[in-house]
Amino acid sequence: MESIAAKIKEALKRNETIVIAGECEVNYSGRVEAELPIGERLLLIKADKAFLVHQPEGHQPINYMRSESKHQINVEEGNIVIRSQNLANKDFMKVIIKKVHFYQSKKLEDGQKIRVVGTEKDMSEMIYKNPELISKDFKPLSMEEHTKYGFIDVFGHDKEGNIVIIECKRFRADLSAVTQLRRYVEKIATAKGIGLEKVRGIIAAPKITANAKQMLEDWGYSFVAVNPPASYEKYDKNQKTLGNWE
Amino acid sequence: MESIAAKIKEALKRNETIVIAGECEVNYSGRVEAELPIGERLLLIKADKAFLVHQPEGHQPINYMRSESKHQINVEEGNIVIRSQNLANKDFMKVIIKKVHFYQSKKLEDGQKIRVVGTEKDMSEMIYKNPELISKDFKPLSMEEHTKYGFIDVFGHDKEGNIVIIECKRFRADLSAVTQLRRYVEKIATAKGIGLEKVRGIIAAPKITANAKQMLEDWGYSFVAVNPPASYEKYDKNQKTLGNWE
DNA sequence: ATATAGATCTCGTCA
DNA sequence: TGACGAGGTCTATAT
Numbered sequence: 233m234e235s236i237a238a239k240i241k242e243a244l245k246r247n248e249t250i251v252i253a254g255e256c257e258v259n260y261s262g263r264v265e266a267e268l269p270i271g272e273r274l275l276l277i278k279a280d281k282a283f284l285v286h287q288p289e290g291h292q293p294i295n296y297m298r299s300e301s302k303h304q305i306n307v308e309e310g311n312i313v314i315r316s317q318n319l320a321n322k323d324f325m326k327v328i329i330k331k332v333h334f335y336q337s338k339k340l341e342d343g344q345k346i347r348v349v350g351t352e353k354d355m356s357e358m359i360y361k362n363p364e365l366i367s368k369d370f371k372p373l374s375m376e377e378h379t380k381y382g383f384i385d386v387f388g389h390d391k392e393g394n395i396v397i398i399e400c401k402r403f404r405a406d407l408s409a410v411t412q413l414r415r416y417v418e419k420i421a422t423a424k425g426i427g428l429e430k431v432r433g434i435i436a437a438p439k440i441t442a443n444a445k446q447m448l449e450d451w452g453y454s455f456v457a458v459n460p461p462a463s464y465e466k467y468d469k470n471q472k473t474l475g476n477w478e
Numbered sequence: 479m480e481s482i483a484a485k486i487k488e489a490l491k492r493n494e495t496i497v498i499a500g501e502c503e504v505n506y507s508g509r510v511e512a513e514l515p516i517g518e519r520l521l522l523i524k525a526d527k528a529f530l531v532h533q534p535e536g537h538q539p540i541n542y543m544r545s546e547s548k549h550q551i552n553v554e555e556g557n558i559v560i561r562s563q564n565l566a567n568k569d570f571m572k573v574i575i576k577k578v579h580f581y582q583s584k585k586l587e588d589g590q591k592i593r594v595v596g597t598e599k600d601m602s603e604m605i606y607k608n609p610e611l612i613s614k615d616f617k618p619l620s621m622e623e624h625t626k627y628g629f630i631d632v633f634g635h636d637k638e639g640n641i642v643i644i645e646c647k648r649f650r651a652d653l654s655a656v657t658q659l660r661r662y663v664e665k666i667a668t669a670k671g672i673g674l675e676k677v678r679g680i681i682a683a684p685k686i687t688a689n690a691k692q693m694l695e696d697w698g699y700s701f702v703a704v705n706p707p708a709s710y711e712k713y714d715k716n717q718k719t720l721g722n723w724e
Numbered sequence: 725a726t727a728t729a730g731a732t733c734t735c736g737t738c739a
Numbered sequence: 740t741g742a743c744g745a746g747g748t749c750t751a752t753a754t
Contacts, residue, residue, distance in 0.1 A: 241722075241724065244724040245724060249499065249520055249534050251497050251499070251520065251582070253495065253497070253582065253584050253586065263596070263648075263649075264594050264595060264596035264597060265594070265595045265596055266592055266593065266594045266595070267592070267593050268590060268591075268592045268593075269590045270590070271587070271588030271589065271590040272584075272586035272587050272588045273586065273588055274495055274497065274522065274586065276520065276522075276532070278532070278534055278535055278536070279534040279535055280534070280535040280536065281724075282535070282536065282537050284537070286522070286524070287586075287588045287590075288495050288524055288525040288526070288586035288587070288588055289524055289525055289526040289528070289545070289588075290524070290526070290528070290545070291528050291530075291542065291544055291545065294592055295592070296537065298537055299535065299536070299537065302723040302724060303723065303724055304721050304722065304723050304724070305721065305724075306721055317723070333584045333586075334582045334584060336497070336499065336580045336582060338499050338518075338579045338580060340499065340518035340519065340520065340533075340534040340579075341517070341518050341534070342517030342518045342519060342533050342534055342535075343517065344514060344515045344516070344517040344533075346512055346513070346514045346540055346541070347512065347513050347514075348510050348511070348512045349510060349511045349512070350509070350510035350511055351510060402509075403509075407661065408654065408657070408658070411654075411657035411658070411660070411661055412654070412657070414657070415653065415657055415693075447661075475550050475551065475552055476487075476550065477548035477549065477550050477563070478487065478490040478491060478527075478548060478549055478550070478551075
């Protein structure tokens, strides 16, 4: 344990990425109080001093400290004890490691950014460039702008001179999408000093829940079925089937 | 590469937790299309077949496949290629590993659940048991119930016979908290066939944003400052300072 | 720093 | 399975 503790300290100083598999218990205090009894987990400390505790199942870390935390390594009663604190966030974590299955660390370099296509913003852009997806008489004026009226996805008008506000959802629109749209419509009407009947609110999404549709129509808004951008499908979904899928 | 690929296959069959540090590029296709050029990362495959790609910085995995995915390991042109698919979610990922810094795998056992104190539910409970935190004449009737009126945090009435609806936020209440409250108030008023003036809407939170407060008051609702439960502070925040914080 | 909203959100829970 | 809301949400962006 002493030698592993020493390695962890060295690796922290060098901003290496650290991986430890072992038995541990975890206590956290900060935005909540949390305790996790002993079990076998994977511990990961990143170059930015984020500290993740992963159980063998589940997508998310079960405990963590965010970036820019500080860590203190000690050996106490034969266990490695990692105390972490983030004074800015006022949170604290203690991990008592009672058994180590393996330890590894390595300085990793990665300046790459991910490129993503098919987000809600892409959907707004598609509608802005193809207004006929909404209706024949829709004329977009601005898109995804943080205007003084708010964070409206697509903003425009129709032939009758009504203002049109579109809220896009990439998947299924729900109640909160409707209240979001309603908030924008009311804000615009107030800001421009015009009646609510001169502002059309539209939700553009592939689907909408029944309750959301009801509320939408109760408030005089409407739903237009729009699929998110098909994206460039450069990735082969007909994956090779040599070998076995495990 | 061949031997590491063989180890990965074996570890997958045994539901081990797998860790690989190395250089890779990643492509994902599913809910969006994403590509991540080559860089040094940590790859983690869990017992439930979730597959996380972590960059050396940042809390979240930069790419991932969710639980119950299937993985196929091949060696192609000297690289390890992991193809993953999740037919239920219709998503696909390909990771091309061009260099391996280290590989480890281990069967991990952990049936423990985390215990958390200080959530929004705890805050609702505190208000339910201590209604004077809201006002002298507030009488709670139900708490955190999925009533037919919706998921209202605390529900009750006052001496004047008004219905009182409380929406709790653990941190700072924002615009969406106000629209959420408004939705509940309107739903109750409609369901009971009473006027909006007979339903009081209250946001209970430690703080509220200026815009949210404005909207709240515009709609005739009110804000009551309530701190989330102090929780049991069993964890020593005056952490030992032996050794160095890194 | 705060405010706002998206996310391949994830996760739990209930009808 | 869908719907709904919380989350120690995290992350990006604008003010």
